[in-house]
Every structure is written in structure tokens, then in C-alpha cells.
Amino acid sequence: MAILRVALDVPLNTLFDYLAPDTEITAQDVGARVLVPFGRNMMTGVIMEVTAYSSVPSPKLKHAAHIFRDVPPLPEGLIALFRFCSEYYHHPLGEVVMNGLPNRLRSNKPFTRKVPSACQYGLTLTGRKADTSIIPARHIVKHRLLARLRESRVMSISDAKQLSPRAPKALNELITLGWIEEIPFAHPATPVPAAQALQIPVLTTDQRNAVDVIAPEIGEFNTWLLHGVTGSGKTEVYLRLISLVLRQARQTLVLVPEINLTPQLEAVFRARFPTLRLVSLHSGLSPSERAAGWLQAQEGAAEIVLGTRLAVFTPLPKLGLIIVDEEQDASFKQQDGLRYSARDVAIFRAKQAGVPVILGSATPSLESHYNAVTGRYLRLRLSSRAVKNAALPVVRCIDTRAAKTKESFSPPVISALERCLALNQQSLVFINRRGYAPVLLCKSCGWAATCERCASRLVVHLRDKRLRCHHCGHQERFPNVCPECGDQDVVPFGHGTQRVEAALAEYFPGARIMRIDRDSTSRKDAWQHMLRDIHEQRVDILVGTQILAKGHDFPKLSLVSILNSDASLFSTDFRASERLFAQLMQVAGRAGRAGIPGEVLIQTEFPDHPLYHALRQHDYDLLAQTLLEERKTAGFPPFVYQALLRAEAPKIDTALGFLTSAVAVAKALGEIEVFDPVPAQMARLKGMERAYLLVQSGSRKKLQAFLGAWRTKLDALPSRKVRWTVDVDPMDF
DNA sequence: AGCACGCCGACT
DNA sequence: GTCGGCGTGCTC
Numbered sequence: 001m002a003i004l005r006v007a008l009d010v011p012l013n014t015l016f017d018y019l020a021p022d023t024e025i026t027a028q029d030v031g032a033r034v035l036v037p038f039g040r041n042m043m044t045g046v047i048m049e050v051t052a053y054s055s056v057p058s059p060k061l062k063h064a065a066h067i068f069r070d071v072p073p074l075p076e077g078l079i080a081l082f083r084f085c086s087e088y089y090h091h092p093l094g095e096v097v098m099n100g101l102p103n104r105l106r107s108n109k110p111f112t113r114k115v116p117s118a119c120q121y122g123l124t125l126t127g128r129k130a131d132t133s134i135i136p137a138r139h140i141v142k143h144r145l146l147a148r149l150r151e152s153r154v155m156s157i158s159d160a161k162q163l164s165p166r167a168p169k170a171l172n173e174l175i176t177l178g179w180i181e182e183i184p185f186a187h188p189a190t191p192v193p194a195a196q197a198l199q200i201p202v203l204t205t206d207q208r209n210a211v212d213v214i215a216p217e218i219g220e221f222n223t224w225l226l227h228g229v230t231g232s233g234k235t236e237v238y239l240r241l242i243s244l245v246l247r248q249a250r251q252t253l254v255l256v257p258e259i260n261l262t263p264q265l266e267a268v269f270r271a272r273f274p275t276l277r278l279v280s281l282h283s284g285l286s287p288s289e290r291a292a293g294w295l296q297a298q299e300g301a302a303e304i305v306l307g308t309r310l311a312v313f314t315p316l317p318k319l320g321l322i323i324v325d326e327e328q329d330a331s332f333k334q335q336d337g338l339r340y341s342a343r344d345v346a347i348f349r350a351k352q353a354g355v356p357v358i359l360g361s362a363t364p365s366l367e368s369h370y371n372a373v374t375g376r377y378l379r380l381r382l383s384s385r386a387v388k389n390a391a392l393p394v395v396r397c398i399d400t401r402a403a404k405t406k407e408s409f410s411p412p413v414i415s416a417l418e419r420c421l422a423l424n425q426q427s428l429v430f431i432n433r434r435g436y437a438p439v440l441l442c443k444s445c446g447w448a449a450t451c452e453r454c455a456s457r458l459v460v461h462l463r464d465k466r467l468r469c470h471h472c473g474h475q476e477r478f479p480n481v482c483p484e485c486g487d488q489d490v491v492p493f494g495h496g497t498q499r500v501e502a503a504l505a506e507y508f509p510g511a512r513i514m515r516i517d518r519d520s521t522s523r524k525d526a527w528q529h530m531l532r533d534i535h536e537q538r539v540d541i542l543v544g545t546q547i548l549a550k551g552h553d554f555p556k557l558s559l560v561s562i563l564n565s566d567a568s569l570f571s572t573d574f575r576a577s578e579r580l581f582a583q584l585m586q587v588a589g590r591a592g593r594a595g596i597p598g599e600v601l602i603q604t605e606f607p608d609h610p611l612y613h614a615l616r617q618h619d620y621d622l623l624a625q626t627l628l629e630e631r632k633t634a635g636f637p638p639f640v641y642q643a644l645l646r647a648e649a650p651k652i653d654t655a656l657g658f659l660t661s662a663v664a665v666a667k668a669l670g671e672i673e674v675f676d677p678v679p680a681q682m683a684r685l686k687g688m689e690r691a692y693l694l695v696q697s698g699s700r701k702k703l704q705a706f707l708g709a710w711r712t713k714l715d716a717l718p719s720r721k722v723r724w725t726v727d728v729d730p731m732d733f
Numbered sequence: 734a735g736c737a738c739g740c741c742g743a744c745t
Numbered sequence: 746g747t748c749g750g751c752g753t754g755c756t757c
Contacts, residue, residue, distance in 0.1 A: 006757080011734055016757040039736065039756050095734095229749050720752080 004064055006034055009098035009106065014716070016045070016094075018064040025050055026236070033101075033126070035066040035108055037040025044108050046097050047076065070110045071295055076584030078315045081349055086129045088348075090497040090707050090726040091338045099338050100313035104291035111291060119383035120154040120183045124724050127179030136431065141170040146179070154183060162525065200272075203240070206382040207233055207473035211240045213380060214356060218321060219245055221351045225327075225372045226360040229380030231390060231620065234360045237264070237382070238323050239272050246273065246303055250320025250355075254306045255342055257628055258283075258331035263528075265325075266306055281307030281314065300504050305582050309334060309342030312349065326550070327359035327368060328600050328732055339727045362589065363618075366631065368573075369624045370638040385593070387591055393560070393591040393598030395616045397607035407496045407503035413561045414507060421540055423597060427559035428542045429500060430549070431588045434517045435459035436499045437492030440467060440478075455684040457627045460492040461519070463498075472686045501543045501562065508541070516544030543671035545660035545681060549586040553593055559702075560591040562602045569609055573681070573733060574636050581611055581623055588615065637729075640673075641700045641706055644727040645693040645714075651677060651721075658722040659693045665713045672706045681733055692733065 002020040011014050018036050021271040042065065054061060082100060086093040105111055129311055135142050141164045148155060148163065158166035174180040183577040202210065206228070214224055218241070228234045243251050256262055262282040269278055279293035279302040296302040305314050309332050324332070324343050325450070332342040343359065351356035359377070360370055385392065390467020408431070411654070420427040437460040440449040443572070449458040449468035458476070460468035463581030468475040482490050501515045514520075514530060519557040521527040527547075533539050537556055542548060568580040604612060614623035632639050644660055649655040666674045673696045680690040695710075697703040711726060 005757095007756090009734085010756075012756080014757085018757060036757080060757055062757065169744080304749080 003054045003061075004029075004034060004047050004436040005051060006036055006045040006064070007097040007102040008038060008045040008047050009094055010038075011092050011095060013092045013711075014094075015048055015730055016328075017056045017061060019061050020050075021064045021066060022223045027711065031075065031079055033068040033071075033105060033562060034064050035064050035068070037658055040568055042108055044068075044099075044106060045094065048079065048093070048097070060670060062522045068110055071105065072298060075298070075315050075317055077352060080352065081313070081345070082347055084352075085338065085340055085345060085632070087469070087708075088704070089338055089340055089728050096338055100310075102287065102291040102294045103137060104287040105294075113295070116301060119154050119174075121149070121160065122183045123149050126176070126178055127181075130179055140164075140168050142174060145170055145174065145249045148712045149180070152409045162722060165260040172294065185718075191489060194261065201233075201386070204233065204235065204382070204384060206384060207237050207240075210237045210382065212382040212601070213378075213698070214241055214358070215244055217327075217356055218248075219354070220356065221354050221355045223347055223350070223377040224356060224358045225364055225368055225379045226358050226382070227372070227620075228360070228362060228391065228643070229378055229385065230362045230586060231385040231387065231593045232362075232382035234325070234382065234613040235268060235388030236386065238325075238358070238360070239268070241244070241274070241321060242269075242304065242323075248320055250318045251297070251300065251302065251316045252323065253314065253316055253319060253346070254303050254322045254323045254325065255332070256306065256308060257329035257347060257550070258308045258324045259547070261550060262306060262308070264552070269304060269306070271685045272493055276304060277302050278304045278306060281305065281311045284309070298721055307723055309340075312345045316353075320355055321353065322350045322357040323360065324357065325360045327361045328363055328578075329367040329637075330579070332383045333729075333731045335732060337387060338369075339725070339730075341729060341731075344729070363585045364620075366578050366624060366626075366627055367638045370628060373628075374655065387593060390593055391597060392618050393588055393600045394578070395588060395602065395618070395695050397612050397616065398601055398603045399605070399607045400603050401605050407506070409503065409507065410564050410603050413563075413684060413706055416561070416599065417504075417508065417541065421508060424537075425557045425558040425625060426537070426540060426542065426554060427561065428548060428554070428557055428587070428590055429504065429561045430495055431495065431500050431563045431565065432545050432565070432583070433494075433496040433667055434463035434498075434519055434545060435468065435496040436502075437496055438494040439492070441491055442482035442484060442487055442492060442494040443489040445485040447482050447484040447490075453545075453684070453687045455682055459496065462492070471682060481610065494562065497543055497545060504543060511540040513541045513543060515689070516542055516548055518547065520678060521547065546583055546587075548590065549583060554590055555593060556596070557590055558592055558596045558598055560587055560598070560600045562587060562600070564603065566604055569606060569611060571576070574631070574634070575731065577611055577623075577628060580729050581615065581620075584615055620654060635696075640696045640698055641695060641703045643695040643732060644730040644733070645695070645710075645724060646690065646727055647677075647681075647691045647722050647724040648685075648688040648691065650688065652691060654721050655691040656688055658717070658719055658724065659691055662693055662710075662714060662724075664707075665717065666693075666695060666710055668710055669706055669713070671702055693728075694733075 002025040004018045005015040006018055008016055014396045027050055029047050030050055033044055033048050035042055035044055083096045086096045104350055116567050132146050140180050144163050158169055226234055244336050245252050262280055266280045279296050281293055297305045300318045305311055324346050327343050347357050371377040398410045398412050400410055402411055417427055439457045440460050451458055451474055453474055454471045456469055459470055461468050466475045481488050497515050497517045504513050567575045588600040591600055610626050647655040647658050656677050663674055671724055675694040677691055679692045680692055
């Protein structure tokens, strides 16, 4: 009787053996999903191996209930990728495998592919004449659907879903009522491309060079670092290479950071390749849609798979190229569960598949930069802007020790904004802090509002008169008096986007000001509408957080002011400068992209800091060299390889106690540098106390070997009330 | 992780 | 006398 070795979504570092449900089991079934009894439940897992014998005593073995043959089994390569991740990140294989599957395929129910809805919806005669007031006013979705249909006659299911996620249900009820009917599509939804949409831009010398160098290497593994200043046209290089890959009938995987950038890039791809079969895996998809896209990729039908970090686990039988855009972005590292770096997994995957991987960035991570310096990655530079006459913006520092700020603004920034307004040009004010003020203080006793579940200050949101924790989402009412001393003098301290917006409104009563942060863009489609307003010049001054920094072109923008970024200069996090630099380069890059000369003003108390110096010169390499030297002296990555043992417990001493015994175990294993356990930066989060222990080594191999042995020993350690995980190549401390 | 079993305090 | 607390141990 064949034995199935099954990966299950449980935090145990083992596969589970089952007797095959019938005799028709072959090696073909490796990679298939399987329904098995586990404990007292049924669970869905993936068959990792089919063997003849099991080391589990036979009375314990149960029969698998059912092998799903609704979708093809996972390809061998993907299983190998999962095994690699499990080993490298020291995370249970079952969790890695199940984490990689779309949710819909993790369930115990077979997958039935829904025929993509080939119809639109329109009003019936009854519906057109009907009195909508007989529908209760609280059925907002129904009213909106009807109103929209009276306007536009027809709408597709996706139009309806844009109105509300509950629209399908409302539609069905209205169909039952006889007000709405299904209208079959006359034509497939593929729009005929306008001739001018296909105009292909002429490449700059740098772009041409990059394409010419990479093109002959398609079909071979190499890691390319496409290092291009903001606005240098990295996307155009991607497009040229993708078109080569398309011609070979192979698939391209494009990974993007976790922001609403996916639709932008999707539109660019569709405009260039009108008949392209593209699957976009973003957070807005329903489980069925995601599974459907995933299957199209697995069947080789999708030519491009575009998505955020999870997309790195999409099965791609005809993979020809991987692109990781904005490779330095922190969102490629998952911060819970399997703590993988999608960028690093992508590189492994490219190597495994024998295809090139392109890491694109204006400000590469120091790790990638170093790999390019040592020759492990091949760097290609795009050093000029792609749009004719678009020069890099002039960057100036405003010394706020000399030019005193009032409500966050120094006189030079105010006059620059005035100038911009007079010239009818747009300007951007960057302050990376949401809310009105980052802290609420009592002037009398020094009390500050803090989150009861986290070790964080509550942020003042004046608009809704509430205090909010930006770490756990907790919110409470704004106190009228200090809860400590009863004094009435509780005041917001410091500046966030809302306060800056209010100050600007005072300075420039006539200006059209728009605030752009997670609060103002959280409503569905809000950001899209705001983008349109910006493009159509209905806005003079944009105030916002890093959400503004990424990927968007604002052609009319000529001035960028950065109000308050000094805090990150002297952070305890050794990666803070690198991140700040990347962020400021990105924001600065928003200015002057379409021929208007751009200007960037940075308010700082440390205008002589090397970071600002490099920024003024647009000199990434200069700063990278400085930072690398610092890291080398201090013994930080990329000169060492690190891992964290993270522990959390209701009481900090429990976590620290566990870590202390882990230190003893680690020291006994030897050959590795072990640091003392310390409380995490955000020591308390969501009611849990957190601490970590850092280990590092100059050799990745040694670190890996150590982690394997260490983890086995840690599993045996008593860990009452403590939850612990290993974080390889940690990004957050 | 779930989910059992299992042994000690405040309630009908 | 029971209901229920979460400590410990197992899941093929």
C-alpha cells in the first residue's frame, strides 16, 4: 500500500504519513492537494512524496480521504522552491506550502472554475419605470446600482463590485424583483487599441545599452541590477525585454511593492501589448478570482503575472524572466509567519529556472549594491532622465537653526510655495507622519497619551476628535482634561499631515490643498479620483506621506518641500539612513519630470550631514560607499549574515527568560556570534511583550548550519507561554 | 495552531 | 455537588 507524505498547515516541522485512499496512486500525484483526517478534523494538504514505507507505526496511520484532481498538481519546481524556503527560513514545510497556495485552494472544498461572467446588467422596462423609493433608504447599494444604471444603461459585474463588495447580492435581489436583467456581451471586453497608443518611445542611450546587454542573456540565469535614477525609464527597459520573452512564448513574473501601484503597471502593460494575457494578483481580488489567475499562470496561459510578494510562489511552467521593481522596498519582506524576502526568493527561483532576474531601483538596497560591487550581480545604469529636457531637480537644504519654522514651515519654503502658486505650478509638501500631531501632551504634568496595548504614543486625529494607535488600530476619545492631574492644558505636540494641511490653509487661503495619506485614501477608489484631480490641475498643493513618493508621475509638479526628516538620521536602526535616503530620493524625484525644472527644499538642522550632501549631489554611490564603510567597521550586513530569534509572551520576563536559555544553547553549539537578548523596539504590541536575540556570522553556510541545529534544540526547550520564531535576514528589530 | 484531557476554585 | 479556568500533550 502506497504511503502519502503530506504537507499540512500546522506549525510542526514534519510531514504526515497517510495510507493512500486507493491503489491508483503514482508519482504523478505528488503536488496534488489531498483531504485527510487530522486530529478530529479534516484538513487539506499537499502530497509531497509517495513512498512505499512509513516510519510511523502502522496502527497510527490513517487513510487519506480524497485526492483532489480538480486542478493539476503543483509542478516539481514549485515544490522544490517551497522546500528551499522551508530550509532557508527555518519554517515548517507544511506552512510554507500552504502559505503559497491561493486561499481558495486551501479549503476542503474542490475548486470549480466559475465561467467568467460573460454578461452585463441593465434595467428592465419595469426597472426603468419603477419607483425606487419603495426600496428602503438603508439599502444604499441597491439605490446606487439603480442610479448608476439610469445614468449609463449597462454595467459589468466588476463595475458593480467597484460600487460595493456587496453589489452582487444586491444585483441578484434586483434581478429577482424583475428590475434588472442580464444582457449578454456583444463583444469580448478586449478594447481595440488606438493607433497612437502603440507608439513606442525611442530609447535613451542608457536604455538601449541595458536592453542590448540583457537581451542576449535571456535564457540564462543572471542577477541584473537595473540602477536608474527616478524618471530614467526603467519600465521601458522592462517592456522591451518582456516583448522578447513574449516572442519566445515564455512567461514573465513581475513583482511590485505592496502599494496601489499594480493597476498603474497593468495599464502600461496592456497599452503596450493589447492582446496580452496578463494576470494581476493584488489584494483587491476575491478568493475565486485569485485562484483563477493562479491557475491561468499554472497552465501557462498567463503571459505576465504581476503581483506583490506572494506572487513569487505562482506556478509558472514557462518562466522566462523575473522582474523585481523597487527591489529595495521593505514590503518584499514578509513580517509574520514565513518571514521570506520575495526579492531573495525570486533570485533563487530564477537560478532554479535558469532565467534572468532584474532588480530595478533608483536607490538599490545596500545589500544589492554591495553584490553589484563584488560582481555577484551585474549592474546596468540609467543615469539620465528619459523625458527630453527633464533635468534632475535642484536640491537645497534650509537650515532651520537659522530660518526658524512657524507651524512647521520656514520662510524660504513659504516663499517658494508662493512662487509656485503664482506660476500656476503644483507643489508637494512631504511629511511622513499621519494624523494631526504625533503626541498629546499635558503641559502641567508631562503626561502623554499612550496605547494600552502597545508601547506607543497615541496619535492625535483632530478631524474625528480621536486618539489613534498606528500600530494596533486602537482608538479612544480625546480627553478634555489630563487623566493624570486633571489639568485642562492637554495639547497636541508635533506635526502630522492634518496639521500641516491646516497650517497651509492659513498661509494660502486661496490655494487648493489636498491631503494624501492612508486616512484620506482609505475609501475605495479615493486615491484614483485624487490622482485624476491632480493630473487635471484641480490641486495646487499636495500634502502627504510616502504614499506620494512611489511610482506616480505628476507632470505639473515643480516644487517638493520636505519638512521633517531629521529623526531618522540618528536612529538606532542601522538601516534607517539607507531607507531615509531612498525615500527622499523618491520624493525628490517627483519634481520636474516633464520639462519644468524641479526644485527640492529640505528643512533640516543638519544640512552638513553626509546623507543630505549626497542627496544634493544626486549621488547614490557616494552615500552607499559611506554607509558601506560604516557597516564594515561596525560589522553589520552585508558584511555579516544575521538571524533573529524572536519571542513574545504576555510578560517580558517570560520572553527574555526563554531567550536567555536559547543563548546558552547557542553558545554550546559554538562557531557563531551570539548577542544578548533585548526587548524589541516596539516592546509591547497588541498586548504582547516582545524581545529578540541576534545571532550572526561572516559565513552564510555556517549561520544556516547553526540555525538548523539550534532550532532542533529549541524545540525541545520548555517554552510555556512563549511564542518564538526564527527570522533569517531580518529587516526590522 | 487547534483541540483534547485533566485537575483545582465559585456557583445553582 | 457541577461549570470552567488554562497547563500539558498530541496530531500521521
